Amino acid sequence: MVKFKKIFILLICMIICVSPAFMLVGCKKNDLKKVSKNLTSYAISAEVLSEDKITAKETIEYVNQTESELNNLCLHLYPRAFREDAIIKPYTALTMASCFPNGQSYGDMEIVSVKVNDKTSEKEIVGEDEDILKVNFGTILKPKGKIKIDIEFSLSLPNCTHRFGFYEGNINLGNWYPIACEYENGKFDTTPYYSTGDPFFSSVANYEVELKYPSEYKLCATGVMESTTNSGKTTAKMQAKAVRDYAMCLSNDSVIVSKNIGEITVNYMGYQSDSDLNENLNISVKAIEYFSKTFGKFPYSSLSVVKTPFIYGGMEYPNIVFVSDSLDSDDEMKKVIVHEIAHQWWYSIVGNNEAKEAWLDESLAEYSTALFFKNNTGFGISYDEIVASALSSYLLYVDVIEAIRGEVNTKMNLAVNEYQNDYEYSYMVYVKGVIMFDELRKTVGENKLINGLKKYYETNKFKLANKNSFYEAFKTACHKDLNGFFDGYLNGTTIIASIN
Numbered sequence: 001m002v003k004f005k006k007i008f009i010l011l012i013c014m015i016i017c018v019s020p021a022f023m024l025v026g027c028k029k030n031d032l033k034k035v036s037k038n039l040t041s042y043a044i045s046a047e048v049l050s051e052d053k054i055t056a057k058e059t060i061e062y063v064n065q066t067e068s069e070l071n072n073l074c075l076h077l078y079p080r081a082f083r084e085d086a087i088i089k090p091y092t093a094l095t096m097a098s099c100f101p102n103g104q105s106y107g108d109m110e111i112v113s114v115k116v117n118d119k120t121s122e123k124e125i126v127g128e129d130e131d132i133l134k135v136n137f138g139t140i141l142k143p144k145g146k147i148k149i150d151i152e153f154s155l156s157l158p159n160c161t162h163r164f165g166f167y168e169g170n171i172n173l174g175n176w177y178p179i180a181c182e183y184e185n186g187k188f189d190t191t192p193y194y195s196t197g198d199p200f201f202s203s204v205a206n207y208e209v210e211l212k213y214p215s216e217y218k219l220c221a222t223g224v225m226e227s228t229t230n231s232g233k234t235t236a237k238m239q240a241k242a243v244r245d246y247a248m249c250l251s252n253d254s255v256i257v258s259k260n261i262g263e264i265t266v267n268y269m270g271y272q273s274d275s276d277l278n279e280n281l282n283i284s285v286k287a288i289e290y291f292s293k294t295f296g297k298f299p300y301s302s303l304s305v306v307k308t309p310f311i312y313g314g315m316e317y318p319n320i321v322f323v324s325d326s327l328d329s330d331d332e333m334k335k336v337i338v339h340e341i342a343h344q345w346w347y348s349i350v351g352n353n354e355a356k357e358a359w360l361d362e363s364l365a366e367y368s369t370a371l372f373f374k375n376n377t378g379f380g381i382s383y384d385e386i387v388a389s390a391l392s393s394y395l396l397y398v399d400v401i402e403a404i405r406g407e408v409n410t411k412m413n414l415a416v417n418e419y420q421n422d423y424e425y426s427y428m429v430y431v432k433g434v435i436m437f438d439e440l441r442k443t444v445g446e447n448k449l450i451n452g453l454k455k456y457y458e459t460n461k462f463k464l465a466n467k468n469s470f471y472e473a474f475k476t477a478c479h480k481d482l483n484g485f486f487d488g489y490l491n492g493t494t495i496i497a498s499i500n
Ligand SMILES: [Zn+2]
Pocket: 016, 017, 018, 019, 339, 340, 343, 361, 362, 365
């Protein structure tokens, strides 16, 4: 029983996010100006009517960046995963209690109207779980061609602590609007909203978002914000170039503290009664500085770290990350903040299919967190202890599962829905990731490891990377074929035996 309890506690600590300046001036704006050309753009105008009701109008100027002629576009309707009759739920029996502290609640997204190039179009809901909007163009869209789609929609928010929901004066708006599916191998990727991991996959696009909301709320969001207040209503206008997704968080009990580093404004939004606002802002700033210096420049003008009621440890979105208000300790808060900020590099700027290759961003974010504490010793968190704890808990997990089931899956490279449960996913993707990268550090040295990550970042920023792009970067940077090393860990053939 002790072992199980220990595993449970470790797992709770590890299930983080199912879920970053000095030389920044100069290149930053040019970088974004260059990559934001000819991208798909989203213009969304939304109003918060109440904590559980939002109406919105979205105009997408979709650019066909595939090499195929398209006659339709599929869009994810993620909020529909929260509806009562959804078959694939974004939570499990294990996470239900922390997701719905006030009891089970449902949400939905209703598509009110669809227009293609200003002409009314059919509202065709498809997908494995009626979670995809298929927009038929009525014409052929050639590669590099552009088409205008207008979608009017309304949102019902569940009373919950998930990425999309409201709870005790906080409104989490992650994965809340129709977003284009990626097109691969002749079809759109319509992966549903699985409960395990962050099952998201999207390309960078340009966003202009306007949100009208009751003025008692504070707002943090992706992008640069300007706001005006009139008669108890605030209207915020945000602009974000070349970002992979768009998220917001509102809170009626929060304060925002900010610091500028170079051209970047770093915000930390925490509760009014908190005594650690500046402490958490400080570590956020340090994380951005360290990762910028170590992996490559943070290209955007803002980053907000938002404390909010949240089902997991935290969640990453471009320019904004959520951290849970119910973490066990100050050290856990620090680790989650740094982990989520590391995702700005791994997932947000260098993108990947988080549903199919979760290890690629999660293992990197988790190990980058360990590297941060190794090189920023003032926070009192030991790199050696992080690695030793990962190793001992991994070995314990493997022992226990083998004893129970007679076998244990040790693959890191499964799709999120192929893991049997959140435990298996967490141990293979987060914990084993730390062990793998620490072993690589011992094999090639820390400088070469960091050169590999720099190369991976530089080559793949603003793009969608995969295992091959990762392998290629390390081969180039380390002058050594490390495919066998990585394959052994990813496929589960490398046996991790004992503490050495
Ligand atoms: Zn993560």
